[in-house]
Amino acid sequence: MSTVQNFEIYVPKLLDKREFFSAGHRACQGCGEVLALRLIMKALGDDVVISNATGCMEIISSAYPQTAWEVPYIHVAFENAGAVGSGVEAALKALRRKGRIADRYVKSVAIAGDGGTVDIGLQALSGAMERGHDMVFFCLDNEAYMNTGIQRSSATPFMAATTTSPAGKAIKGQRTGKKNVPEIMVAHNVPYVATACPSYPIDLVNKVKKAKEVKGPAYVHVFSMCPTGWRSASEQTIKLGRLVVETGIFPLYEVENGKYRMTMEIPKKLRPVEDYLKLQGRFRHLNADDIEKVQALVNKEWRKLMNKVACMKPW
Amino acid sequence: MNKILIQGNHVIGEAAIRAGCRFYAGYPITPQNELTEYMAENIRKVEGGTFIQAESEIAAINMILGASAAGARAMTSSSSPGISLKQEGISSMAADELPGVIVNIMRGGPGLGNILPSQGDYYQATRGGGHGDYRTIVLAPDSVQELADLTMDAFDLADKYRNPVLILADGMIGQMMEPVVFGEPRPRKYDESYVLKGAGKGRSRFIRGLILDALKMEEHNWKLHRKYQAIEQREKRCEISRTEDADLLIIAYGTAARIAKGAIKRSREAGMKVGLIRPITLWPFPDHVIREFSDKVENFLVFEMNTGQMLDDVKLALNGRGHVHFYGRPGGVVPTPVELAKVIAHHYNNNRSLDED
Numbered sequence: 001m002s003t004v005q006n007f008e009i010y011v012p013k014l015l016d017k018r019e020f021f022s023a024g025h026r027a028c029q030g031c032g033e034v035l036a037l038r039l040i041m042k043a044l045g046d047d048v049v050i051s052n053a054t055g056c057m058e059i060i061s062s063a064y065p066q067t068a069w070e071v072p073y074i075h076v077a078f079e080n081a082g083a084v085g086s087g088v089e090a091a092l093k094a095l096r097r098k099g100r101i102a103d104r105y106v107k108s109v110a111i112a113g114d115g116g117t118v119d120i121g122l123q124a125l126s127g128a129m130e131r132g133h134d135m136v137f138f139c140l141d142n143e144a145y146m147n148t149g150i151q152r153s154s155a156t157p158f159m160a161a162t163t164t165s166p167a168g169k170a171i172k173g174q175r176t177g178k179k180n181v182p183e184i185m186v187a188h189n190v191p192y193v194a195t196a197c198p199s200y201p202i203d204l205v206n207k208v209k210k211a212k213e214v215k216g217p218a219y220v221h222v223f224s225m226c227p228t229g230w231r232s233a234s235e236q237t238i239k240l241g242r243l244v245v246e247t248g249i250f251p252l253y254e255v256e257n258g259k260y261r262m263t264m265e266i267p268k269k270l271r272p273v274e275d276y277l278k279l280q281g282r283f284r285h286l287n288a289d290d291i292e293k294v295q296a297l298v299n300k301e302w303r304k305l306m307n308k309v310a311c312m313k314p315w
Numbered sequence: 316m317n318k319i320l321i322q323g324n325h326v327i328g329e330a331a332i333r334a335g336c337r338f339y340a341g342y343p344i345t346p347q348n349e350l351t352e353y354m355a356e357n358i359r360k361v362e363g364g365t366f367i368q369a370e371s372e373i374a375a376i377n378m379i380l381g382a383s384a385a386g387a388r389a390m391t392s393s394s395s396p397g398i399s400l401k402q403e404g405i406s407s408m409a410a411d412e413l414p415g416v417i418v419n420i421m422r423g424g425p426g427l428g429n430i431l432p433s434q435g436d437y438y439q440a441t442r443g444g445g446h447g448d449y450r451t452i453v454l455a456p457d458s459v460q461e462l463a464d465l466t467m468d469a470f471d472l473a474d475k476y477r478n479p480v481l482i483l484a485d486g487m488i489g490q491m492m493e494p495v496v497f498g499e500p501r502p503r504k505y506d507e508s509y510v511l512k513g514a515g516k517g518r519s520r521f522i523r524g525l526i527l528d529a530l531k532m533e534e535h536n537w538k539l540h541r542k543y544q545a546i547e548q549r550e551k552r553c554e555i556s557r558t559e560d561a562d563l564l565i566i567a568y569g570t571a572a573r574i575a576k577g578a579i580k581r582s583r584e585a586g587m588k589v590g591l592i593r594p595i596t597l598w599p600f601p602d603h604v605i606r607e608f609s610d611k612v613e614n615f616l617v618f619e620m621n622t623g624q625m626l627d628d629v630k631l632a633l634n635g636r637g638h639v640h641f642y643g644r645p646g647g648v649v650p651t652p653v654e655l656a657k658v659i660a661h662h663y664n665n666n667r668s669l670d671e672d
Contacts, residue, residue, distance in 0.1 A: 054427060075427070077396060077426070077427060078396075079371065079400075115343070119370040119371060120342070120370060120371035120372075122370075145343040147345075148343035148344060148345050148348050149343070149345075149348045149352070151343040151348065151351065151352070151368060152368055154370060163348070163351075163352040163355065164341075164343075164351055164352060164355040164366075164368045165355070165368075166355060166356050171359075
């Protein structure tokens with residue numbers, strides 16, 4: 001019912017036909033992350049400078065001497081996307097002011113994976129957001145270090161099995177829940193923070209456009225499905241992205257000047273998390289009790305978010 | 316003792332656990348991930364074993380600094396770019412005189428480079444690496460078996476000298492599988508006087524690397540220097556092979572030494588008298604062995620998978636004696652024995668014609 005009503009949400013036919021992230025890259029079959037990146041680039045256009053930290057998206061798109069990037073692009077070390085993006089923005093601003101370059105607005109964009117954002121890159125990201133650089137930071141979150149062979153990160157969800165959080169009898173995979181980085185960004189008084197998912201392409205594109213238009217720092221956390229690392233079927237990618245939103249595990253919202261807003265219709269009753277978990281090999285070891293624990297954690301996070309949506313007012 | 320077929324990265328983990336390593340902190344980077352994964356799976360199976368995946372390389376090295384100060388046998392591992400991030404921590408461990416083992420599975424550089432085997436971190440490893448006047452013991456295995464033995468030795472050396480010890484291997488040795496027999500680890504011997512374990516009834520202990528008084532700092536520097544001199548006297552190790560009648564000596568370590576062995580076999584078959592000196596400790600560098608050979612041998616060929624770093628140490632050891640040639644392939648290229656044999660033939664024949672003139 002709601003799907004039919006919101007038909008345009010799911011059909012990206014009206015998007016810009018130009019590709020700034022071209023075909024022929026080396027991403028895995030069914031990669032949700034590269035789909036997100038392609039949509040982000042369509043929304044950003046070509047007046048950008050991309051600072052991309054090491055990770056899947058860098059490895060599949062920029063292996064010398066080929067590249068999938070059709071826009072100015074710099075590959076930087078793992079922890080530095082935020083810092084290099086800050087440098088690019090500050091330099092462009094200074095050169096523009098002094099008349100050394102054309103007076104044309106160019107957006108500095110930093111892109112990193114979950115490891116390069118929530119773990120090793122958090123310091124540089126925090127610095128960039130705190131200083132208030134006019135830039136956008138995209139976290140493409142596939143919930144582990146997939147590029148190096150599926151090691152846990154602090155974005156790995158509760159009880160997911162990875163090579164460094166193996167599932168056993170006593171310890172069932174990852175022992176902590178996902179670090180809530182969008183919330184950390186809100187605490188930095190960033191004017192625009194959003195969560196997005198490529199299974200909702202128009203919503204994603206709208207958020208990217210909004211983030212680009214903001215004068216000041218913006219942060220978009222993009223949930224990126226990873227069939228290789230999650231041990232799921234590659235044709236289930238889009239479905240997993242829908243399920244993660246419908247179960248409330250990864251709610252889609254945006255925070256403009258402190259005001260929370262759900263960008264998708266809030267369902268009266270969330271789907272059970274089991275629908276999402278059972279499609280993935282990384283959760284295969286969970287029994288009914290474990291799923292109950294995951295459900296309880298998701299419910300708690302959902303309640304926290306709903307309270308914020310209900311109460312928080314713009315600054 | 317069972318002989319098992321096992322991968323280099325796994326061997327480091329297994330040997331460390333057998334040697335009594337009870338704390339490991341790591342962070343993903345190719346080509347050493349198998350070691351981190353092995354520790355995640357296996358260190359928890361031994362009593363008191365703790366694995367932590369850190370949020371960065373900097374956190375990982377400082378976690379082992381903490382674990383070491385608390386008295387644990389501790390290890391961390393990474394590959395070239397990650398080792399660069401660890402340097403501040405390694406410098407701190409040297410200053411605080413804390414034992415610890417750091418594994419560097421080298422890859423091509425500089426910058427992020429690539430993920431292929433290389434030996435570009437020689438300078439970084441043997442010159443201290445971080446800031447300040449310090450050294451780390453550097454062990455360079457050339458086979459998976461030696462990786463097992465040296466990993467066990469690394470913990471003993473770290474405890475003996477209370478100094479960080481670096482195991483310097485490359486992506487090739489880390490990734491390849493060979494049969495291995497694990498030796499019997501020696502019981503841990505160490506002075507407990509530095510270990511921080513709660514004040515209890517005695518005086519509280521104190522570890523620091525910040526010494527603002529210049530004279531006190533100088534005193535500490537000289538104290539460290541005397542320790543490094545003792546290490547230089549006692550711990551130099553190298554392998555020499557087929558040197559008895561050699562006219563040309565190859566000096567190579569790690570993967571390069573393996574290639575050199577193949578090349579020497581070929582050259583010998585072609586009638587060229589070629590031998591090998593393989594430093595096992597890169598610091599302290601076994602310069603005395605090279606110097607001794609300079610009485611008998613005129614020509615030396617330094618062979619490395621970089622643009623010439625150990626070359627400096629060989630020249631220092633020879634101090635102007637003999638001719639030093641160099642052949643290197645940086646950037647993750649693994650040269651073949653055939654390729655090196657051609658270089659050997661070139662230098663060997665050149666030298667011959669000079670002698671005949």
